[in-house]
Amino acid sequence: MVNEPGAGDDTITVILEEASSAGTARDRLDQWARHEDPEVRRAVAENPSTRTDSLVALSKDDDKRVRAAVAAHTVAPARVLEELAFDEEWSVRAAAAGNTALDEFSLSEAARDDDVRVRRRAASNPGLSLDDLDRVSEDDDVRIRVAAAAHEGASETILSRLSEDSEWQVRAAVGESAAAAMVLLRTLATDEDWRVRMAVATNAATPAEVREALLLDGDEGVRVAAARHGSQA
Template sequence: MNSLVRRLLDQSADAADVQISYDEARALARHDDPDVRRSLAGHPDTVPEILYYLAEDPDPRVRRAVIANGQTPPLAHLLLAHDSDADVRGDLAAKIARLAPGLTEHEQDRVRQSTMEALQALTRDQIPRVRQVLSEALKDVANAPPNVIRQLARDVEVAVAAPVLEYSPVLTDEDLLEIIAASPVSAKLTAISRRRQVTEAVSDAIADTEDDAAIAALLGNTSAQIREETLDRLIEQAPEHPGWQEPLVRRPSLSTGAAVRLARFVADNLILVLQSRADLPPETAREVARVVHRRLGEPRRQDDGTPDRPDGQPTAPVTWRRPSPQSSERARSMAERDQLTEKVVADAIVAADEDFVTAALAVLADLPAPVVSAILRSGSPQGMVAVAWKAGLTPSTAVQLQAQVGRVAPLDLLRPGLNGKFALKKGEMTWQIDLFRRAVADAAAAGAGEG
């Protein structure tokens, strides 16, 4: 027996080469050393009767070895489903999840019934981690037991319910609609919104919840089917829900009406995304461009509807003032002598000398002075960041430009990111410059502007 124990515990030996008789296995199952019993529990030739006995071993490592053994009988699984150790039950959950989908109606009734009973016990486990293991293992199994999947989908723990809610092909529309109607937490609704296929009925139900995160996920799910009426309703509400706006402008197959309505209120960087979409019909793209030009010329409004700049001073749409000849000549002369530095511009910004700032930026950015003036007088943080970048200024000076010359409210300032770089991407800033170029040209053709 001692020789057998040594061979059983020898980590370098192949377990299959260690032959164990039934009588020897019975003796080893009662051995004082738990490592011996664990090795026996993991041996491929250990008979089911011995494994069932070891399923009640006091050492949890032995019981986990029993679970890992492919010869373990289903009745032992049922016993282990009520084990006192959560790790043991977690291992069993992973194993049972692999076994259960393969059990057909043709399996021996007793085998199938024992496995299913163990599975049901694990879905009711008091430890969420055990149920989560089960959910993760069964989430994308097409022939998983429907009653088990439905129970997991209704679990109070998000970590348990979310995997099957997002991935399980077993859940029907009726199941999903019933779960949505029960008003689950936002994370569960969001999981449903991310499913590979979301039907119009489920989309309608998600939209009716008015859950911000779930609807954003739904809009971002390109495979979700959303009725045009539902999409129109969400677009109407989108100005109050910034998180919906980006998935909306990226939504495939946008109608002309939807694209134009979005162009009226989404952030400037999202208009860039909208205008850059290759799938928009030419007429839709032209209409979006017209809306953008009109929008650029609209001043901010006070509560009573009157035009207003951030400092409370009224302004006209798309207007500019050419810098004085003296400021323009000074800026050109200083640039020729390499004296038009960022410090010079920053000092002029602090002094709120819009005339010289306009002339200096026009020279440094190689832009027409009316375009620079229109940007500064528009109160557009995006436009001022763009012209500062084009002029070779730093992000911190761009913030000064917004605050001192553009008089942008503190909460509206576009500040550098954590990496110290400009708040906008290069493509967005280039687009801003081009946008003001076109707006100034259109306004000039219509006779607008100043001096």
């Protein structure tokens, strides 16, 4: 491991700042990628200017935080992301699952991961296929269903099913969705839970007549939200 190449009086704070800066010369980043401090290596792994060769090397780092940073990098090589998507550490797999550059097969596998934190990141990835999104929308964990309801690619069928979910958080996510059909928004505007009605009130896609009805809601917060967002429409 390299310690302080060519900069004997550099403090770790200065090194971290340099390793984090997109303006740092790539040769310098290559050097910091071999630094003995994992925080410095992680900073390099997060730097958008880091060379591919350094990212490849850092993807095999002993420190899971460094590998996770590589897994989340926007220009990490496809083969590196594929490997990190099956890393032994959940945090690394989750970082890969949230990367929009992850290939379809690896993302599909991430959506089936045993760890809910990995599945949640996969469920929020805009690259998730409609078939996988349909499957995760029936996940046992409410957090996954919320992510599915909030997904920009959620179909009318998925949103319709989730609008009847037993958990208010899921129904609220549907109520906030720009893709929710008007019939769903009308129905959710009368939901028994005020937080669901609040979500509908704040949705820019909510029909004017529904928002007007929410101005008379029994919950003050819902009425205020409907008035505020109605004035912005």
